Amino acid sequence: QAIAADPQLVFLDEPTDGLDPLARDEVLTLIRQVSEEYGIHVMISSHLLEEVEQICDNIVILNAGKLVAAGQLDKLTGESTGLEIELIAIDDYPNSIEDVQMALQNAGIKVLHEPDSTILRIPDGSPELLPDLIRDAVADSGARLKRLEHRRRSLEDIILDVPS
Numbered sequence: 001q002a003i004a005a006d007p008q009l010v011f012l013d014e015p016t017d018g019l020d021p022l023a024r025d026e027v028l029t030l031i032r033q034v035s036e037e038y039g040i041h042v043m044i045s046s047h048l049l050e051e052v053e054q055i056c057d058n059i060v061i062l063n064a065g066k067l068v069a070a071g072q073l074d075k076l077t078g079e080s081t082g083l084e085i086e087l088i089a090i091d092d093y094p095n096s097i098e099d100v101q102m103a104l105q106n107a108g109i110k111v112l113h114e115p116d117s118t119i120l121r122i123p124d125g126s127p128e129l130l131p132d133l134i135r136d137a138v139a140d141s142g143a144r145l146k147r148l149e150h151r152r153r154s155l156e157d158i159i160l161d162v163p164s
Contacts, residue, residue, distance in 0.1 A: 009041045010034070016051060028055050049155040053077075061159060068162050077152045082123040085134060086147040089118065093142030103137035121151065 015031065016024045032055050034040050046052050052059065059076055061068040069076055089096050101111045101120055109130065112121040122130070138145050 006038075007040060009043060011043045011045075013045045014048075015044060015046070016048065024051075031055055049159070053155055059155065061155070063159070063162055069158055076158060077154065079152070081151050081153060082121060083130070083134075084147070084149055084151045085120040085122070085138075085145070087118050087120065087138065088144040088146050090142055090144060096141040096143035099141035100134075100137045100143055103140065104133060107133050107137075109133065118146070 012031070016027050019027060028051060031042055031044070035042050044052065044056065053073065056073055058071065059073050060070045085100070087097050087100060093099070097113070097118060097120070101113050104111045104120070104122070110123055112123070113119075134148065
Protein backbone atom coordinates (compact mmCIF):
# COMPACT_ATOMS: atom_id res chain seq x y z
CA GLN A 1 0.00 0.00 0.00
CA ALA A 2 2.85 2.38 0.82
CA ILE A 3 4.23 2.22 -2.73
CA ALA A 4 0.89 2.42 -4.58
CA ALA A 5 1.23 6.22 -4.94
CA ASP A 6 4.71 5.82 -6.49
CA PRO A 7 6.62 7.70 -3.77
CA GLN A 8 10.28 8.62 -4.03
CA LEU A 9 10.94 7.59 -0.42
CA VAL A 10 9.43 4.96 1.92
CA PHE A 11 10.17 4.77 5.66
CA LEU A 12 10.11 1.32 7.33
CA ASP A 13 10.46 0.86 11.09
CA GLU A 14 11.74 -2.61 12.07
CA PRO A 15 10.21 -4.20 8.92
CA THR A 16 11.04 -7.79 9.89
CA ASP A 17 10.14 -7.60 13.58
CA GLY A 18 8.24 -10.70 14.68
CA LEU A 19 8.57 -12.54 11.37
CA ASP A 20 9.64 -16.15 10.97
CA PRO A 21 12.85 -16.72 8.93
CA LEU A 22 11.05 -17.43 5.63
CA ALA A 23 8.81 -14.38 5.87
CA ARG A 24 11.83 -12.32 6.95
CA ASP A 25 13.75 -13.32 3.82
CA GLU A 26 10.73 -12.50 1.63
CA VAL A 27 10.42 -9.03 3.16
CA LEU A 28 14.14 -8.34 2.72
CA THR A 29 13.95 -9.45 -0.92
CA LEU A 30 10.90 -7.23 -1.48
CA ILE A 31 12.67 -4.23 0.05
CA ARG A 32 15.66 -4.74 -2.25
CA GLN A 33 13.34 -5.14 -5.29
CA VAL A 34 11.40 -1.97 -4.49
CA SER A 35 14.65 -0.06 -4.40
CA GLU A 36 16.33 -1.61 -7.43
CA GLU A 37 13.39 -2.15 -9.79
CA TYR A 38 11.22 0.86 -9.00
CA GLY A 39 13.88 3.38 -7.98
CA ILE A 40 12.13 4.04 -4.68
CA HIS A 41 14.48 4.98 -1.86
CA VAL A 42 13.82 2.95 1.28
CA MET A 43 14.84 4.21 4.72
CA ILE A 44 14.94 1.52 7.40
CA SER A 45 15.13 1.85 11.15
CA SER A 46 16.37 -1.43 12.60
CA HIS A 47 18.35 -2.97 15.42
CA LEU A 48 19.03 -6.10 13.34
CA LEU A 49 22.42 -5.09 12.02
CA GLU A 50 23.00 -8.23 9.96
CA GLU A 51 19.82 -7.52 8.00
CA VAL A 52 20.82 -3.90 7.50
CA GLU A 53 24.15 -5.08 6.08
CA GLN A 54 22.32 -7.40 3.66
CA ILE A 55 20.05 -4.82 2.07
CA CYS A 56 21.38 -1.31 2.65
CA ASP A 57 23.84 0.65 0.54
CA ASN A 58 24.06 3.72 2.77
CA ILE A 59 24.03 3.73 6.56
CA VAL A 60 23.42 6.27 9.33
CA ILE A 61 24.24 5.15 12.87
CA LEU A 62 22.83 7.13 15.79
CA ASN A 63 23.65 6.70 19.47
CA ALA A 64 21.59 8.61 22.04
CA GLY A 65 20.38 10.91 19.26
CA LYS A 66 23.89 11.76 18.09
CA LEU A 67 25.42 10.86 14.75
CA VAL A 68 28.07 8.17 15.18
CA ALA A 69 28.77 7.25 11.56
CA ALA A 70 27.27 7.81 8.13
CA GLY A 71 28.16 6.82 4.60
CA GLN A 72 28.23 4.02 2.09
CA LEU A 73 28.25 0.61 3.74
CA ASP A 74 31.32 -0.63 1.89
CA LYS A 75 33.29 2.47 2.91
CA LEU A 76 32.21 2.23 6.55
CA THR A 77 33.06 -1.43 6.83
CA GLY A 78 36.28 -0.94 4.88
CA GLU A 79 38.71 -3.42 3.47
CA SER A 80 39.17 -7.00 4.56
CA THR A 81 40.38 -7.49 8.12
CA GLY A 82 41.50 -11.02 7.41
CA LEU A 83 40.07 -14.43 6.70
CA GLU A 84 37.48 -16.42 8.56
CA ILE A 85 37.50 -20.20 8.22
CA GLU A 86 34.52 -22.17 9.50
CA LEU A 87 35.13 -25.88 9.84
CA ILE A 88 33.04 -28.94 10.59
CA ALA A 89 34.70 -31.46 12.86
CA ILE A 90 34.08 -35.09 11.94
CA ASP A 91 33.51 -37.70 14.66
CA ASP A 92 36.43 -39.78 13.41
CA TYR A 93 38.74 -36.75 13.80
CA PRO A 94 37.71 -35.01 17.05
CA ASN A 95 40.79 -32.74 17.14
CA SER A 96 40.62 -31.74 13.48
CA ILE A 97 39.94 -28.04 14.09
CA GLU A 98 42.89 -27.77 16.48
CA ASP A 99 44.98 -29.72 13.95
CA VAL A 100 44.21 -27.13 11.26
CA GLN A 101 45.10 -24.34 13.67
CA MET A 102 48.39 -26.03 14.59
CA ALA A 103 49.33 -26.72 10.96
CA LEU A 104 48.78 -23.08 10.01
CA GLN A 105 50.67 -21.81 13.05
CA ASN A 106 53.56 -24.18 12.26
CA ALA A 107 53.65 -22.55 8.79
CA GLY A 108 54.09 -19.16 10.48
CA ILE A 109 50.45 -18.01 10.19
CA LYS A 110 48.84 -16.12 13.07
CA VAL A 111 45.57 -17.91 13.89
CA LEU A 112 42.94 -16.77 16.39
CA HIS A 113 40.67 -19.48 17.78
CA GLU A 114 38.27 -19.39 20.72
CA PRO A 115 37.88 -22.64 22.66
CA ASP A 116 34.88 -24.73 21.54
CA SER A 117 34.49 -22.62 18.39
CA THR A 118 34.45 -24.02 14.86
CA ILE A 119 35.79 -20.74 13.46
CA LEU A 120 39.44 -19.84 12.91
CA ARG A 121 40.35 -16.21 12.19
CA ILE A 122 43.48 -15.16 10.33
CA PRO A 123 44.31 -11.43 10.47
CA ASP A 124 45.48 -9.55 7.38
CA GLY A 125 49.12 -9.64 6.43
CA SER A 126 49.30 -13.37 5.79
CA PRO A 127 51.33 -14.79 2.89
CA GLU A 128 50.03 -15.23 -0.66
CA LEU A 129 50.33 -19.01 -0.31
CA LEU A 130 47.63 -18.95 2.38
CA PRO A 131 44.87 -20.57 0.25
CA ASP A 132 47.16 -23.53 -0.49
CA LEU A 133 48.19 -23.79 3.17
CA ILE A 134 44.55 -23.75 4.30
CA ARG A 135 43.55 -26.35 1.70
CA ASP A 136 46.36 -28.69 2.76
CA ALA A 137 45.79 -28.18 6.49
CA VAL A 138 42.06 -28.89 6.21
CA ALA A 139 42.59 -31.93 3.97
CA ASP A 140 45.24 -33.38 6.30
CA SER A 141 43.13 -32.81 9.43
CA GLY A 142 40.02 -34.69 8.37
CA ALA A 143 37.84 -31.63 9.00
CA ARG A 144 35.40 -30.33 6.42
CA LEU A 145 35.46 -26.76 5.21
CA LYS A 146 32.07 -25.08 5.69
CA ARG A 147 33.01 -21.49 4.87
CA LEU A 148 36.08 -19.48 3.91
CA GLU A 149 35.66 -15.75 3.42
CA HIS A 150 37.32 -12.39 3.84
CA ARG A 151 36.18 -10.75 7.03
CA ARG A 152 35.25 -7.08 7.02
CA ARG A 153 34.34 -4.82 9.89
CA SER A 154 30.66 -5.27 10.63
CA LEU A 155 28.20 -2.60 11.71
CA GLU A 156 28.35 -4.21 15.13
CA ASP A 157 32.14 -3.68 15.18
CA ILE A 158 31.62 0.00 14.31
CA ILE A 159 29.02 0.46 17.05
CA LEU A 160 31.14 -1.35 19.65
CA ASP A 161 34.07 0.96 18.82
CA VAL A 162 32.01 4.02 19.84
CA PRO A 163 32.97 5.27 23.32
CA SER A 164 30.10 5.12 25.83
